[in-house]
Amino acid sequence: MTRHLILIRHAKSDWSDPALGDFDRTLTKRGERSAVAIGQWLDAQSFRLDTVLISAARRTRETWELLSGQLSNTPEAHVLESLYHAPPGTILQAIAKVETGNVAIIAHNPGLAALATQLSCGQHNHPDFSRYPTCATAVFAFEDWSDLSEGRAVLEDFVIPRELLSDQGSD
Template identity: 45%
Template sequence: MSRRLILTRHAKSAWDHPDLDDHDRPLTRRGERSATAIGRWLSENDHRPEVALLSTARRVVETWAGIGPRLCAAPNAVRDRALYHSSPETMLAALVGRPEACVILIAHNPGMATLAQRLVRTTPDRGEFAYFPTCATLILDFEVASWGDVAPREGHVVDFVVPRDLTD
């Protein structure tokens, strides 16, 4: 059986209010456009997750708000405080036990970039992959029976895209 993991870093967020708690920072207009573009791209390429696992940060929830409606049938979204600035291990733990075969996980760097680097069998030939910029999206396939069987260097890269690839 195969499993598909879509890793997306949250879109560009605002730093306009230095007194605002990091958890509560919203997206910028550019971030909103990027999330919409990624959602459209996912839909057009038939990358349709069955569930969205989200950090509880406002910028992640708003990123999902841009992506989800672009999918014909937006999946259930699960907000998990543990995914806020989480480690790669915590992100993987959030998958264990999930019954869905296709999951989108939207979270933060540096954990997202590190997780992506650890999971890929072959690194995409793109400089941006190393730092996983805002709203970067990686599609990985695993030939495993359950999410608990996912191991480092076993993910087959289906695609990697950044918003700049999709907008003028």
Template identity: 40%
Template sequence: MKSLTLLRHAKSSSDDPGLSDFDRPLNARGVAAATAIGRHLHAHRVQFDTVLVSAARRTVETWTLLAAELEHPPAPTVERTLYLCGRRALLTRIRALPEDAASVLVVAHNPDLHEIASALAADGDPVELARMHQHFPTGAMAVLRFDGAWSKLAEASLDSYVVPRELEET
């Protein structure tokens, strides 16, 4: 069974109007959230063999903070083409993953991630599915599982859906 984890970057800052959207850093809340997500993944012994990260500053910072909490984080593939590329382009990139990739993390942006998660999640806990379909806030993470080839990925089961606010409460 393969695992696809879709992670929206943590909360970013809009304090500096001189920065482009691409160059916006995480704010303090985003730093805390990215760290909490990393701790959550570590506590659940999650390992990734492939990590794709949008080249935007906030996604790279999210991955860097998250990875610092993992025991053996893989080197990420940072791609400019993942920056606000659109759902179809992002799904095409995911479907191009090598078949030996078993556990993949994609750190990118909305609306792309929310649309892909909603389109792929064919089953799972009804409450979690409804929550995910309704809202995919900054730092949201959906874990999807499926059998078969990446190239044929069309539907999956929602294994878990986590938002940083829930991690901060525990």
């Protein structure tokens, strides 16, 4: 049975308050719109999520809160400290603990972009794939966890919020 791994970078975060540390940054208005748009897109594409693993940073948790409100199902969600600025290997270790179903990760660059590049094995042709902008979402299909480590996952889709939003108002 085909499973899906969905890699979602957190939505656009606010840098305007220098007193806030990186971990505590919130989303901008644009980020909020992007998270909603990605949630609507996932639901429209029928990518049913069973488990979501979320970095503990505020911006990733806010991204999940807005995105999840657009889904027609309620996946099991886990906030993990280990996903905060995690490298690809740490992200894969977290994924490997999920035994069944479709998994989504909401985390950060550069680790998420590096993992997406590693898994795609050059299959991508989207001009923004390599920079993996905020709220970028890649969907990989695979049969078994070993497909992820052996490079046999198939990149099914990649989308960025700019492609989904007609109103690109200010932050």
